[in-house]
Amino acid sequence: MDDRTKTKQNTLYVASLAKGLRLLRTFDETHSELSLAELAARSGLDKSAAQRLANTLHLEGMLDKDATTRRYRPSHAWLEMAYAYYWSDPLVAQAMPKLIELSQQIGETVNLAELSGDHIIYVTRLPCKRSSFAATVVGRRVPALLTTSGRAILSSFPAEERAAALRNWPVRGYTPHTTVDRGELFQAVETALTDGYAIAHNQLLPNETAVACPVLSPEGRAFSAVQVSVSSLQWSEARIKAEILPVLQDTAHGLMGKMKR
Amino acid sequence: MDDRTKTKQNTLYVASLAKGLRLLRTFDETHSELSLAELAARSGLDKSAAQRLANTLHLEGMLDKDATTRRYRPSHAWLEMAYAYYWSDPLVAQAMPKLIELSQQIGETVNLAELSGDHIIYVTRLPCKRSSFAATVVGRRVPALLTTSGRAILSSFPAEERAAALRNWPVRGYTPHTTVDRGELFQAVETALTDGYAIAHNQLLPNETAVACPVLSPEGRAFSAVQVSVSSLQWSEARIKAEILPVLQDTAHGLMGKMKR
DNA sequence: GCCAGAAGTATTACATAGTAATACGAAGGC
């Protein structure tokens, strides 16, 4: 990603393709249907480029186009890509049955999260209760430090890496109670390290409590975590520790050494 | 997709981008991790093209590359695309809470399927029982005629379209009991039309029974369906009709007019 | 332990394929 890696003079970098991808990435939760003009504006490409590339994406079935409004939308192919991803991630195949079992046992929402740079991404979700839409669909990326999964994963890292992450990884408030103080975050990760799991309240949603256990590799390093979300109105921390934690830990331990990296 | 739409002389078609996408589509359930050579062979591109394009996709974060084996794999970005898709499909946001409620009520697996050409694609899945991996993850495409969802959707189409679909849409056996006879399929769709739902056994998996209700637009045409899968060993057809069907129909009716097309 | 073959990586000369600019047409608001 340095000077000469992308941009011109690198004959192994195809700018047209990169621009096309840029167009795809222009769609997000708040911009799910874009006109050609919006596409151009948001992607930073000029009108001509946006036109050619969007047209190509449309012809190739990557973008649907409303015949009357002429606006572009992600096509079903975007879901097919998730399907292909799942087959490429050995952890998911291993985890799925165990996660289903877990969610049936406790009757609460179960997620599988993986570390993706300094964020975590929800790879699998088994919602059991109504929740915000964002919390029910896969593929959401959230700054790792804000999530119990991220903290559980990070707690498995060597001390210097933990420190570096706590210094540099991004943080932002989702609720009024999101922990954004890096001192407090440090404490949370240390606690996760000694306990073997992380727990927190109201980090991404009000009245939500999350617990997460890291999925450790044989070398003791985690890249993913199994996480349970419950209503803090219905679940005291004590009850969570008594009724959820043991089975959650069993599930996570059962996945040891199944991850890809 | 005709002669002059793609290929040369169409200045609005960017072949490099299309080739890059071709590379992405090379990954599927049985080919989830590919070397450069395999990528070239399977995509039909020559070594040079595969090299340049794969490299670009890697630099842009669309493909992960194993540092030691040098093999490419779908990256987390593929899941993010699913996330973006979900926000673009109004039906999903409407459906999600109702589907969760349904799955909790009946304690069985609930799916939301949408028509995608002559296939259906599973847009949302709420697995409650262990099942085959393919049946637990979103984004799977299956020939519409083989699924109760597809038949339920098709039953809402005008007679000529139904006939055309029954003639032309693809069919292939997944289990020894998959209905591949177009006469029988015709019957199944007619029955779905009179009943308002479709039911079938052992179509995609042995010992699986599926029921699906179409999600009708105000004009009475469906593009999606809510579907429940159960073990045929545990559920008689009578019990399904008594205990599942009513709530399933409620759910589907509650979604009327929420789809995108 | 060396050789052969294959697979990945890098370089180059060339012209095709992608580009930016521009012009046209249609839709919608004031």
Next chain:
DNA sequence: GCCTTCGTATTACTATGTAATACTTCTGGC
């Protein structure tokens, strides 16, 4: 009914992507 905005189409130009080739690293067979 005019003017702006957006989508679509065309064109002349050359920068950009290309195929061919050569170099490097790795693997396995004998």
